[in-house]
Amino acid sequence: MDVEKTIRQYLPQVVHMSLATSDGNKPWVCEVHFAYDERLNLYFRSLTTRRHSQEIAKNPHVAGNMVTQHFLYQAVRAVYFEGNAAQVTDDNERQKAFEVMRQRLHLSDEILAEVKREDGHQFYKISVDTFYLFDSYTSQPSQKYELQWNGSNR
Secondary structure, three states: OOHHHHHHHHHHHOOEEEEEEEEOOEEEEEEEEOEEOOOOOEEEEEOOOOHHHHHHHHOOEEEEEEEOOOOOOOOOEEEEEEEEEEEOOOHHHHHHHHHHHHHHHOOOOHHHHHOOOOOOOEEEEEEEEEEEEEEOOOOOOOEEEEEEOOHHHO
16 A cells, blocks of 8 residues: 555545644644645644634644545545644745645635734644554555655655
């Protein structure tokens, strides 16, 4: 199984990401629309007042998954990850986040202006440390594959 290739083929099928954050011993999970770049860095937009955004500011360690809807007894494939998240504040990084999100989610140019407002939706970037691929499409029985990842080295 070529885990990286399978992840790259799978991600275009999914637009929602479950994102897990925590503050102390209290975990939180939310759904966000996401995009990704060629190095499989993950991007999303959120208000800084949201619980997950506030928790990321205190604790950058996050986890999450991307999975398509499936039915009982149907083959399943899902991508999980662990990594570090941060609000994108550098103008060049904001432009990159904007481009990947606009291209994938067909967002308007107005979101780039909104990110410059303190009360506007901000871009966040997740640098993934480890991907996990759960697969029952090609693996019988189902298997979970691990892929150590450092997108900046690829």
